[in-house]
Amino acid sequence: MEQTQSGNGGAEAVLNLEPSSSISIAYHSLFGPHDDLILLELDEKLLPDILQQRITLRGQPDEDAVLCTGSKTYGIKFVGNSNSVFLIPPSDQTEFCENSLDCKRKDDDQQGVASVIKVAPGNMELVEVAPRLDKLKLLLSENPYTFQEDLEMEDLEVVEKGNTGLYKWDDLVEKVQASDEELRSELQALSAVEIGGYWRIVDVKYMDTILRMLLHNSVINDWSLDALNEDEVVSMLESDGYPHKLAHHCLHVYGNKVDENLSRQVWKLDERRVCVHFAREILKEGKKKMESFMKEWMQKIPEGMQASFDMLEGEVLTERLGVETWIRAFSVSSLPSSPAERFSILFRERPKWEWKDLQPYIRDLSVPGLSSEGLLLKYTRRSQPTQDAEPVFSAR
Amino acid sequence: MQIRVKCKCGEGKCREWAVVELQGVVEAQPAFQDRLQNLEIGVLCRPSSQQVYTFKVGYHELTGSKVALKKPILVLHKTKHTHTDVGTHTNSSNVELQVIGIIRHRILFKTRPKPLISKPQLAVKEKASATGAVASNQTA
Numbered sequence: 001m002e003q004t005q006s007g008n009g010g011a012e013a014v015l016n017l018e019p020s021s022s023i024s025i026a027y028h029s030l031f032g033p034h035d036d037l038i039l040l041e042l043d044e045k046l047l048p049d050i051l052q053q054r055i056t057l058r059g060q061p062d063e064d065a066v067l068c069t070g071s072k073t074y075g076i077k078f079v080g081n082s083n084s085v086f087l088i089p090p091s092d093q094t095e096f097c098e099n100s101l102d103c104k105r106k107d108d109d110q111q112g113v114a115s116v117i118k119v120a121p122g123n124m125e126l127v128e129v130a131p132r133l134d135k136l137k138l139l140l141s142e143n144p145y146t147f148q149e150d151l152e153m154e155d156l157e158v159v160e161k162g163n164t165g166l167y168k169w170d171d172l173v174e175k176v177q178a179s180d181e182e183l184r185s186e187l188q189a190l191s192a193v194e195i196g197g198y199w200r201i202v203d204v205k206y207m208d209t210i211l212r213m214l215l216h217n218s219v220i221n222d223w224s225l226d227a228l229n230e231d232e233v234v235s236m237l238e239s240d241g242y243p244h245k246l247a248h249h250c251l252h253v254y255g256n257k258v259d260e261n262l263s264r265q266v267w268k269l270d271e272r273r274v275c276v277h278f279a280r281e282i283l284k285e286g287k288k289k290m291e292s293f294m295k296e297w298m299q300k301i302p303e304g305m306q307a308s309f310d311m312l313e314g315e316v317l318t319e320r321l322g323v324e325t326w327i328r329a330f331s332v333s334s335l336p337s338s339p340a341e342r343f344s345i346l347f348r349e350r351p352k353w354e355w356k357d358l359q360p361y362i363r364d365l366s367v368p369g370l371s372s373e374g375l376l377l378k379y380t381r382r383s384q385p386t387q388d389a390e391p392v393f394s395a396r
Numbered sequence: 397m398q399i400r401v402k403c404k405c406g407e408g409k410c411r412e413w414a415v416v417e418l419q420g421v422v423e424a425q426p427a428f429q430d431r432l433q434n435l436e437i438g439v440l441c442r443p444s445s446q447q448v449y450t451f452k453v454g455y456h457e458l459t460g461s462k463v464a465l466k467k468p469i470l471v472l473h474k475t476k477h478t479h480t481d482v483g484t485h486t487n488s489s490n491v492e493l494q495v496i497g498i499i500r501h502r503i504l505f506k507t508r509p510k511p512l513i514s515k516p517q518l519a520v521k522e523k524a525s526a527t528g529a530v531a532s533n534q535t536a
Contacts, residue, residue, distance in 0.1 A: 011414035014440065015501060017449075022441035025416060025451070027432040038472040039499070041465075050403055050470065050495060051410075057399040057493065084421050086437070087471075088414040089497065114414065116437065123469055174398050 009112030010091025025086065028115035030096050037087070039123035041079075046126075058177050067126060071181040075129040080122035087118045128368040131178030133186045134336050139167055139175060140192055145200040147209065150243060166198040189333075193249045202249065208281060210250045211274070213240055215302045225304055228255065230265035275307040276315055280329060283316065287328035290318065314360030317349075332361050339365050343379040347395040354390050401472070403495040410495060413471055415502035416440065418451065418458055440503070449503050455512050460505030471497035 009023050017023060042050075049055050049069045057076075059065040067074045089096055096117055143165030167175070176183055191207075192199050217236050218225060230251060237247035251267045254274050259266040278300040282293060294309075301307045314332040318325055330349065335342050339362075346353065346361055365375060376382065380393040403410070428435055438453035447462040477490040 011412060011497075014414035014416070014503065015412060017440065017442045019442055019445040022439050024436055024439050026434060026436040029433050031433050036474040038474060038493075040470045040472055041467050042470065043467055047468065050401065051405055053400060053403050055401040057401065058397070060397060083417050083419050085502075086416040086418075088416065089471075090411045090413065093411070093496065113436075114440070116416075120415075 009114045010093070011088045011114070012090055013112045014088055014114045023112045023114050025088075026113050026115055028089075028096060028117045031115075031117060034118040037118055037120075039087075039120055041123050041125050043126075056173075058173070060175065063132075063177065066129065066132070066177045068177075068179040071179050073129055073131040073177065073179050073182060074126040076124050076126060078122055079125050081120070085120040086116040087120050088114050089117050130337065130366055130368065131176075131182040131186070133176065133178055133182065134338070136172065136176045136178075136183070136186055137190060139165075139172070140190060140199060140201045143200075144203045145193075145195060145206065145246075146203040147206045150206075150246075163198070166200070168197050169194075169199065172199060191249075191253045193245065193252075195245055202246065204280075206246075207250065207253065208277070210237065210242055210246060211254055211277065213237060213242070214247075214250055214254075219303070225269040225302065227258070228267045228269065230267055233267070269302075269305075271305050272311050274305060275301055275311050279307075279312055279315065280331070283327065283329040287326045290325040290327050293327050314363075317357075332364065335361065337365065339367060339375055339379055343395070351394055353393045355393070356390075358393055397491075399491050399493055401493045401495065405495060410470070410498040412501075413497040413499050415499055416451065416505075417502050418460070418505040419508075422453060449505075451503075451505055452512070453509070456509035457512055458505040458509050459507055460503060462501055462503050464501055465499065469499040470495050471499065 013023050014025075046055070046069060054070050056068050057065045058068055065076055067076055096115075143163070172183060173180070178186065187199060190201055192201050194200075214233060214237060215225075217223070217233070217240075218228070221232075221236070223229075223232070228251070230248075233251065234244060234247040237250070238244055254277065255267040255269045257265060258268045275297075279293075279297055282288065282296050282300065288296075297307055315329065316327050317330040318327045320326075335345055342362065342365060346358070350357075362372070362375065365372070367375065370378070376393065379396060381396050382391050382393055384391045405411070422437060423429075424432055424435060438451050441450045441452070442448070443450060449460055449462060451458040451460065473494045473496045475492045475494070477492065479490065
């Protein structure tokens with residue numbers, strides 16, 4: 001029988017076994033259960049992330065761990081295998097070659113021997129999942145940034161020790177099960193801002209004050225809301241007593257950068273966001289009659305902006321009580337992002353939904369591998385009294 | 397908690413591990429069951445230039461082939477460092493995961509074992525017959 005050339009044969013001798021040759025397979029001198037050896041199956045396309053160490057596992061001890069790349073989140077599940085899977089490491093795998101005598105013995109052996117370190121009971125698999133971001137909102141809501149805090153702390157960059165309910169980026173990464181990219185875009189969606197190293201949500205009332213001051217300044221100075229000069233706006237707000245960071249944040253929350261010139265940054269206020277803000281302000285205290293809401297809303301909208309009821313999709317619900325139509329706040333942004341919880345709250349709110357009302361409250365739901373039709377099939381019952389009637393959705 | 401998956405493979409390739417997979421379980425004779433270390437399981441043979449392999453385990457022979465995995469499998473090594481903070485007497489443990497290898501192929505034996513009529517000669521020497529390993533088919 002031909003002898004293998006690789007000396008003490010490990011994995012390489014098995015994988016490169018020459019035709020008309022053989023190798024003995026034996027239990028390793030350190031054979032055992034080796035629970036510290038984990039097999040993880042993953043897509044070829046994730047390998048570069050692994051090689052460049054961009055992969056992390058995230059989760060608290062009481063949560064199921066997720067695996068995150070720079071931009072995606074994966075659930076991890078164990079898949080058992082009833083076959084015997086003999087694992088053979090390369091011969092010079094340092095972890096298992098501490099016993100040099102043992103390795104030498106194999107060297108001297110006439111025939112190559114490949115050693116099995118473990119019989120693997122199965123392996124881990126990855127399933128792409130939606131990031132678990134609801135916790136981020138909870139964490140940031142513990143201690144929103146208020147006007148009061150501005151008075152107490154003149155210098156925003158001063159970081160006080162022992163601040164409760166305050167989180168830095170590194171704290172968020174430890175606590176929230178989402179990839180960096182998903183976390184960043186959710187921070188933006190929540191209009192969070194980094195102040196003194198901590199990620200904060202600014203109190204709605206405070207934001208309202210700053211926005212109204214900004215609009216007031218625009219009227220006085222005859223600025224166009226479509227072309228606000230960042231330097232002018234921010235320095236004016238600063239002279240009104242608002243911190244630079246928050247003045248800047250106000251432009252971010254209610255506007256879009258339109259022109260990135262070398263010397264001046266120009267912003268355009270977003271009509272929808274500004275109008276929605278004032279609608280929320282009006283409905284903060286509770287439901288209103290439609291006519292009085294519309295009247296108040298139109299009064300609050302800044303000059304030059306056009307409010308339309310469509311803007312309030314996913315923000316308000318209307319209901320008819322007798323001859324009156326009432327309107328109240330019900331914002332999609334306040335609802336959980338897991339489909340099961342979302343639908344349960346929606347059906348508690350209203351047992352039956354028409355499609356046009358329901359759609360704004362579920363269009364943001366994303367479950368990898370499940371279409372929006374799939375979601376509806378899974379969580380709702382669809383009924384259509386007559387052929388040309390609008391379909392109505394109720395709880396399953 | 398965040399665990400960064402470490403990998404010292406660098407830009408090059410990770411070291412490839414081998415997998416020999418067969419149906420059912422290999423049982424050692426009772427005398428050897430609690431000291432399997434260094435015991436021979438069987439002899440893997442590649443009779444021709446094709447990717448066909450035989451695996452002789454005791455008086456049985458399996459025939460199988462080398463197949464590429466659809467997706468690679470990483471071999472991760474988990475290490476736990478426990479620190480005890482002297483001041484607060486609190487234990488914090490630090491888990492580290494390191495990629496130590498990759499599996500891209502397996503030599504798969506998915507058929508029932510064929511009994512060898514005559515005593516196998518070359519491969520199974522005294523040591524092997526002492527093992528008396530038997531491939532029992534549970535899942536065929």
